[in-house]
Structure formats: structure tokens, C-alpha cells
Amino acid sequence: MSVMEAILVAMLTEYREPLGVKKSAKEAWEAIAAMRVDSNRTKNATAQLMKQEYANLKFKDGESVEEFSLHLSSLISKIGSYNITINEEEAVSRYLHSMPPKYIQFLSP
Numbered sequence: 001m002s003v004m005e006a007i008l009v010a011m012l013t014e015y016r017e018p019l020g021v022k023k024s025a026k027e028a029w030e031a032i033a034a035m036r037v038d039s040n041r042t043k044n045a046t047a048q049l050m051k052q053e054y055a056n057l058k059f060k061d062g063e064s065v066e067e068f069s070l071h072l073s074s075l076i077s078k079i080g081s082y083n084i085t086i087n088e089e090e091a092v093s094r095y096l097h098s099m100p101p102k103y104i105q106f107l108s109p
Contacts (some may be wrong), residue, residue, distance in 0.1 A: 007032070047082035
């Protein structure tokens, strides 16, 4: 098996055709490296967008406490999949700062 064949066998099906037209294994490898850089940039951009969504998170009109909690939990989980940790104290703070005043009055002594 040639190096080029090994590269093509190891790649996902959708990448085989664009890599298969490369003249050498070196060209194919350089194309893979470029795809990986683009992939990392996309992941970083997505992570930044999620962090921004987290920072701007607010209750929506008509949204229940349970729906908001689920949304917040889901967002924290998605952010965590990008190796960004939001600790419990920060999450609770975001939750309380995002609540409408009508819910906060029930938390005050």
C-alpha cells in the first residue's frame, strides 16, 4: 500500500475525492493540515459565540423557570464540550442575575 492509499483509507469518505486528486502524498498531507487549521478556527469561533450567548443570557418573555434552567444547563454543557469550564458558583450567579425581578422577590427574606 502506498502512502497516498494509506492516507485515503484513513480519511472520511467525503474527504477522499478532494484528496485523491492531489499529485502526491505530501500535497494531500498539506491539504489535511489546512483542513485541520480551518476546523480549529471554526471550533474556536463557535466556542466564543457560545461564551457570548452565555454572557448575554436572559429570560425570554413567556419562558418558564424550568425552560430557562434547561437552556442554561444545555448551554453550559455545550461550552464544556469545547474545554471551557464554567464552575457551579459562576453558573448559579448567571442564573440569578438573569432572573426577572418577579422571581427574585421570592428569594429575599
